[in-house]
Amino acid sequence: MLSKKVILLGKYGVGKTSLIRQYVYQKFSEQYLTTIGVKIDKKEVQVQEKSVNLLIWDIAGEDSQTKVPPTYKLGAHAVVYVFDLTRPATYESITKELKQISLELPAIPVWLVGNKSDLLRNNEIDEIIAKVSTKVHFTTSAKTADQVEDLFFKVAKHFV
Amino acid sequence: MLNDVKANFLKASAHFIVFDQDGHCLESEGQLISPNLLKGNLFENFSFLESNRELLSLMMLHDSYSFPCMNVQLEQSKEAYCDFTLQKVLWQRQEANLWMVHDQTEMYLRIMQLQQDRNEKAISGEFFEMKQRALNAERDLLKFKNEELKRQQEFKTQFYARLSHELRTPLHSISGLSTLLSEKQKAHQQAKYLNALQATSRHLLSIVNNVIDFSRIETGKMTWQAEPTALKDLIEEVIASFRYKAEEKRIEIKVTYAEDFPLTAQLDATKLKQILFNLIGNAVKFTDRGYVLLEAALTDKDQEFIELTVIDTGPGIAKEKEQDLFKPYVQLSNNGHVGSGLGLSIVKQLCDLSGGNITYIRPESGSGVTFRVTLPYLLPEKQIDKPSEELPLESHIQKMLIADDDEINCQVLVTYCKKYNIEAEAVSTGKQAIEKLMSNSYDLLILDYYMPNMDGLETLKALKKKELHQKKPVFMLTGSMSPTIKEEVLSAGVKKVIVKPIQPDALIELIRFDVPTDQSGINLDYLYKISDGNALLIKELIKKFLDTVPSDFAKIKQHQDGKDPFALQKMLHKSKINMKYVGMQGAFEKMEKLEETLSSGNVPVNLKLQISDLEKQVNAAVIKLKAEFKSL
Numbered sequence: 001m002l003s004k005k006v007i008l009l010g011k012y013g014v015g016k017t018s019l020i021r022q023y024v025y026q027k028f029s030e031q032y033l034t035t036i037g038v039k040i041d042k043k044e045v046q047v048q049e050k051s052v053n054l055l056i057w058d059i060a061g062e063d064s065q066t067k068v069p070p071t072y073k074l075g076a077h078a079v080v081y082v083f084d085l086t087r088p089a090t091y092e093s094i095t096k097e098l099k100q101i102s103l104e105l106p107a108i109p110v111w112l113v114g115n116k117s118d119l120l121r122n123n124e125i126d127e128i129i130a131k132v133s134t135k136v137h138f139t140t141s142a143k144t145a146d147q148v149e150d151l152f153f154k155v156a157k158h159f160v
Numbered sequence: 161m162l163n164d165v166k167a168n169f170l171k172a173s174a175h176f177i178v179f180d181q182d183g184h185c186l187e188s189e190g191q192l193i194s195p196n197l198l199k200g201n202l203f204e205n206f207s208f209l210e211s212n213r214e215l216l217s218l219m220m221l222h223d224s225y226s227f228p229c230m231n232v233q234l235e236q237s238k239e240a241y242c243d244f245t246l247q248k249v250l251w252q253r254q255e256a257n258l259w260m261v262h263d264q265t266e267m268y269l270r271i272m273q274l275q276q277d278r279n280e281k282a283i284s285g286e287f288f289e290m291k292q293r294a295l296n297a298e299r300d301l302l303k304f305k306n307e308e309l310k311r312q313q314e315f316k317t318q319f320y321a322r323l324s325h326e327l328r329t330p331l332h333s334i335s336g337l338s339t340l341l342s343e344k345q346k347a348h349q350q351a352k353y354l355n356a357l358q359a360t361s362r363h364l365l366s367i368v369n370n371v372i373d374f375s376r377i378e379t380g381k382m383t384w385q386a387e388p389t390a391l392k393d394l395i396e397e398v399i400a401s402f403r404y405k406a407e408e409k410r411i412e413i414k415v416t417y418a419e420d421f422p423l424t425a426q427l428d429a430t431k432l433k434q435i436l437f438n439l440i441g442n443a444v445k446f447t448d449r450g451y452v453l454l455e456a457a458l459t460d461k462d463q464e465f466i467e468l469t470v471i472d473t474g475p476g477i478a479k480e481k482e483q484d485l486f487k488p489y490v491q492l493s494n495n496g497h498v499g500s501g502l503g504l505s506i507v508k509q510l511c512d513l514s515g516g517n518i519t520y521i522r523p524e525s526g527s528g529v530t531f532r533v534t535l536p537y538l539l540p541e542k543q544i545d546k547p548s549e550e551l552p553l554e555s556h557i558q559k560m561l562i563a564d565d566d567e568i569n570c571q572v573l574v575t576y577c578k579k580y581n582i583e584a585e586a587v588s589t590g591k592q593a594i595e596k597l598m599s600n601s602y603d604l605l606i607l608d609y610y611m612p613n614m615d616g617l618e619t620l621k622a623l624k625k626k627e628l629h630q631k632k633p634v635f636m637l638t639g640s641m642s643p644t645i646k647e648e649v650l651s652a653g654v655k656k657v658i659v660k661p662i663q664p665d666a667l668i669e670l671i672r673f674d675v676p677t678d679q680s681g682i683n684l685d686y687l688y689k690i691s692d693g694n695a696l697l698i699k700e701l702i703k704k705f706l707d708t709v710p711s712d713f714a715k716i717k718q719h720q721d722g723k724d725p726f727a728l729q730k731m732l733h734k735s736k737i738n739m740k741y742v743g744m745q746g747a748f749e750k751m752e753k754l755e756e757t758l759s760s761g762n763v764p765v766n767l768k769l770q771i772s773d774l775e776k777q778v779n780a781a782v783i784k785l786k787a788e789f790k791s792l
């Protein structure tokens with residue numbers, strides 16, 4: 001079976017752990033428990049009669065990519081970069097962060113995700129997306145599960 | 161012995177596993193990972209190893225990678241934080257993988273607490289910073305508003321100083337010129353002084369108007385009032401008034417019209433004039449070489465707006481001043497040209513008022529200024545006839561009365577009207593006006609609003625009571641134009657309110673356009689007189705007219721070929737009395753004359769034309785009388 005390492009990156013508190021918890025366990029908690037180091041979760045996805053094993057690495061958020069141990073990213077097949085739609089600090093330096101990632105992981109697909117969409121109105125989300133200098137692939141809510149399944153399915157589909 | 165202690169100590173917190181390429185455990189030293197999990201395929205049992213399978217296949221002997229702080233479940237429901245190391249080793253002379261697991265849970269849990277604390281603080285710091293940013297933005301805005309207010313305040317102070325200067329200059333020259341005029345002078349000298357006097361007073365008037373307009377716009381008292389306007393004439397008039405100045409400065413002033421530009425349209429003529437006067441005035445003022453061009457067109461797309469572009473070849477506007485262009489109290493140039501600093505601001509506000517706009521177009525190269533104004537317009541329901549340039553005035557206003565205590569104003573108007581063959585009389589009080597009207601009939605009455613003892617409105621009311629000057633137009637002159645007064649005056653039946661000082665030309669224009677020509681020529685005064693104001697009787701007579709005259713005329717038309725002059729004469733004779741009742745004196749006389757001719761057996765060559773003329777009048781009268789009938 002196809003096994004793929006997917007890493008979640010992004011600043012602290014943007015909802016990486018929550019997205020994975022929602023996706024793998026259909027659970028959500030308002031409480032913020034920061035992640036330290038890495039926790040790996042596994043989920044099997046069916047894409048067009050093929051199974052893909054997603055090995056999802058939930059990596060502790062830092063304020064800069066340079067602080068993440070390089071071995072966490074080693075051999076990753078896809079990156080999901082998460083930011084918090086409600087916190088400008090999590091997307092203001094996105095270009096720089098994504099550049100750093102592409103240096104370490106050349107030619108690896110990076111999915112850009114704005115999370116916590118449940119906290120904003122549609123037009124506000126549009127405004128923020130317009131401000132982000134790179135294409136935002138998904139606007140998710142780990143709370144309502146909006147677009148969460150779509151996100152990981154798209155990641156898996158890319159491997160097939 | 162010590163080796164054993166060391167080994168035991170390590171066993172408690174570390175585990176070493178050697179496994180092959182396929183994930184089979186070859187050797188294990190430690191107690192952290194349960195032997196069960198080590199029995200099967202390690203890649204299947206440990207996501208960490210599965211994730212790194214590719215990496216392991218690529219590693220060379222002695223290569224080593226460490227993975228700090230891996231969150232794993234080593235036993236059921238017991239979470240642990242371990243440092244992992246993967247290394248390529250030789251095991252029994254074969255290449256194998258070594259996985260070192262070092263449990264550091266205690267330390268990492270402490271680190272976790274610290275990190276949690278740091279992150280939470282950092283996040284709330286972000287929100288604080290966002291708030292701060294919002295506050296800063298708010299403060300900047302306030303600061304800007306303050307500065308803007310201060311600037312306006314300062315300018316107002318300066319402005320009033322300058323304004324008094326501006327007002328005093330023409331006033332001085334007016335007083336000087338009038339002194340000169342009062343002395344004995346040669347005729348040509350006198351004419352020259354008079355010209356200068358007129359020009360100066362017009363200038364003074366325009367300054368005062370600007371100031372008043374601005375304050376009215378500022379207080380929201382101005383509205384856009386669309387009315388049928390001879391558009392091209394208006395433009396030509398404005399251009400013409402700058403011709404002299406342009407010639408003097410040796411610059412050209414021209415205007416071009418797009419093919420589809422309407423001759424007439426419904427819009428607010430006064431305000432359009434003001435807009436053009438300001439823009440073209442500025443253009444002429446600032447241009448010392450080259451030309452001033454006005455392009456008149458319609459907007460490309462939907463043609464819902466007229467588009468007037470004023471282009472000059474003057475020095476242009478400095479880039480840093482562009483943003484302040486339409487702000488009040490901004491002086492655009494420092495090169496000796498003075499103005500109130502209100503002109504463009506007024507233009508902008510007038511454009512906004514209309515639902516259109518004004519834009520400044522920066523020149524692509526070189527200097528010069530281009531302003532484009534778009535204004536909404538409607539095509540008039542009825543095209544206005546172009547006023548003929550020749551005298552005499554073809555109007556049904558032949559005789560008019562002016563009541564104004566300003567004798568000079570009266571004199572000017574009377575003289576001017578004479579030029580147009582209008583017989584005008586002037587009185588100076590409301591009482592005198594009433595007296596005049598008791599014994600005379602006038603086609604138009606012009607009343608001044610402010611007159612001693614009895615003002616214009618009171619005079620009008622008294623006239624109504626006395627049933628004088630009924631159904632005939634009244635214009636009212638006024639110095640101020642408070643909307644409430646205007647409303648009161650208009651609802652009292654005044655046809656037009658004219659702001660003083662009135663330009664004689666404008667008055668003639670008004671007489672031409674604003675007193676609708678009543679083709680029917682009916683005059684119900686007669687009807688009212690003979691019926692003694694008895695509404696029932698009036699109604700009866702009108703009904704008779706409506707019942708009989710149209711059918712009479714249908715018959716009259718049957719005889720318009722003149723083959724049976726006597727039948728026609730009979731018909732005319734029968735019908736003409738109806739004309740008399742409703743005051744259609746003209747029609748009555750025409751019919752009488754025609755009857756006379758016919759009775760002598762003669763048929764006039766233009767019989768058909770005469771009848772169709774009469775018919776036109778009758779048709780117009782029918783419409784008016786029907787309305788009158790309803791209102792009784």
Ligand SMILES: Nc1nc2c(ncn2[C@@H]2O[C@H](COP(=O)(O)OP(=O)(O)OP(=O)(O)O)[C@@H](O)[C@H]2O)c(=O)[nH]1
Nearest residue numbers: 012013014015016017018030035061116141142143
């Ligand atoms: N309303 C809302 N809250 C969310 C959402 N996702 C996460 N949160 C909340 O955001 C906080 C942080 O979520 P985590 O999932 O722990 O964030 P993280 O990116 O894993 O943070 P680190 O592990 O510190 O990097 C928690 O309080 C969550 O409840 C979301 O979609 N909507």
Ligand SMILES: [Mg+2]
Nearest residue numbers: 016017034035
């Ligand atoms: Mg987390």
